[in-house]
Amino acid sequence: MRARKDGTLSLRNSVDIAFRLIEPDDVPALRRFHERLSDNTVYLRFFGSMEKFSEDKAQYFAHVDSEDHFAFVALDPEDPEEIIAVVRYDHEPGEERAEYAALVEDRWQGCGVGMELTRLLIDEARDKGVRYLYGLVMRENRRMLHLLRDLDLPEQECLKDGVKWFAVSLQAEEHCPSVYDEGVLALFKGKGKKEVAEMASFAFVLPVLPGQEENIRRVSEALGGSGPLREEYEASRRRPGINEEKVWVQRTPIGQAVVVYWETEDPQRALREMADSQDEVDNMLKQFIETTAPAVDLSKEQPLSNELILEWTAR
Numbered sequence: 001m002r003a004r005k006d007g008t009l010s011l012r013n014s015v016d017i018a019f020r021l022i023e024p025d026d027v028p029a030l031r032r033f034h035e036r037l038s039d040n041t042v043y044l045r046f047f048g049s050m051e052k053f054s055e056d057k058a059q060y061f062a063h064v065d066s067e068d069h070f071a072f073v074a075l076d077p078e079d080p081e082e083i084i085a086v087v088r089y090d091h092e093p094g095e096e097r098a099e100y101a102a103l104v105e106d107r108w109q110g111c112g113v114g115m116e117l118t119r120l121l122i123d124e125a126r127d128k129g130v131r132y133l134y135g136l137v138m139r140e141n142r143r144m145l146h147l148l149r150d151l152d153l154p155e156q157e158c159l160k161d162g163v164k165w166f167a168v169s170l171q172a173e174e175h176c177p178s179v180y181d182e183g184v185l186a187l188f189k190g191k192g193k194k195e196v197a198e199m200a201s202f203a204f205v206l207p208v209l210p211g212q213e214e215n216i217r218r219v220s221e222a223l224g225g226s227g228p229l230r231e232e233y234e235a236s237r238r239r240p241g242i243n244e245e246k247v248w249v250q251r252t253p254i255g256q257a258v259v260v261y262w263e264t265e266d267p268q269r270a271l272r273e274m275a276d277s278q279d280e281v282d283n284m285l286k287q288f289i290e291t292t293a294p295a296v297d298l299s300k301e302q303p304l305s306n307e308l309i310l311e312w313t314a315r
Helices: 024-036 039-046 055-062 113-127 142-149 182-191 213-223 230-238 267-276 280-292
Strands: 008-010 016-021 069-076 079-090 097-104 132-138 155-160 163-169 200-207 242-252 255-264
Touching: 008 113, 016 113, 024 055, 024 079, 039 097, 039 230, 069 113, 079 113, 097 113, 113 142, 132 142, 142 155, 142 163, 213 230, 213 280, 230 242, 230 280, 255 267, 267 280
Parallel strands: 097 132
Antiparallel strands: 008 016, 016 069, 069 079, 079 097, 132 163, 155 163, 200 255, 242 255
16 A cells, blocks of 8 residues: 555555545544444453443544644545544644554454554644654554555554553654653653553462362363354453453362452452343353352452552563
8 A cells, every 4th residue: 555645545456545544523423433343342442341431532533633643534435424433643742752643443453554644644643743652552462563564664562560661753863762661651641641540469369179070171271262152252351340360270280269350440340240141251251250160159249359468560
């Protein structure tokens, strides 16, 4: 694909995608755009589920000043009233860094629309005096990570709590600031990021009753990487706001235990919603707990009293 400055992106298959600056009148189209996104795309972009893209959110995103807040939209070639992609940057007046975000409708992902809109956005950002972009990307969001690395610009990343923090210099010959620099860290810690909730880490251990190896195997095969209920399992974790889940079986001289790790804004809410859910996967997991590891009674409020006594993170 090559980008032209006449308002279109020309695909290799000769399909032309119109693009333009976002406009206040785009509020209804933005809301329809979000309604068409899959749960997975919403999860990767907004770090969790989103039941509704509100009028207020749409108004905020549709109103830009073309200086400190700038956004391009790409339009559906078959229906120019519909938006298929958005890229934007936001920065404080006088700052040399800007926060970057991009979102592409599922059926257009992998076509290069996001990349070419980002290149156009970078040209605009340079003209406005922006020296580098920063942002957060979930480590599962491989398309976005590839996009950032394929820009051929100096880039730095670090992984923290399941999220990639990145900074990209807009000058090929210029050193990219470290994501550990105090100025960048201050931005990541909430100065300009309103969308990402602080995630709490939570772990619990469920002792396993003797002779339950077959139940453990059955659940892991159904919900594992290529299991028949994998998609349903992922959706069941996102609904109550679980950002990451890891489950281990620990075998010890005194018996087996299931060790569960969550990153979630509200562990108590996650447990309550799992207890109330009639979802197929949640019912399977509740049955598993009841028969295999009955240390938790999900019908009652659980005392969440984890005490962190030791921590270390490599930089």
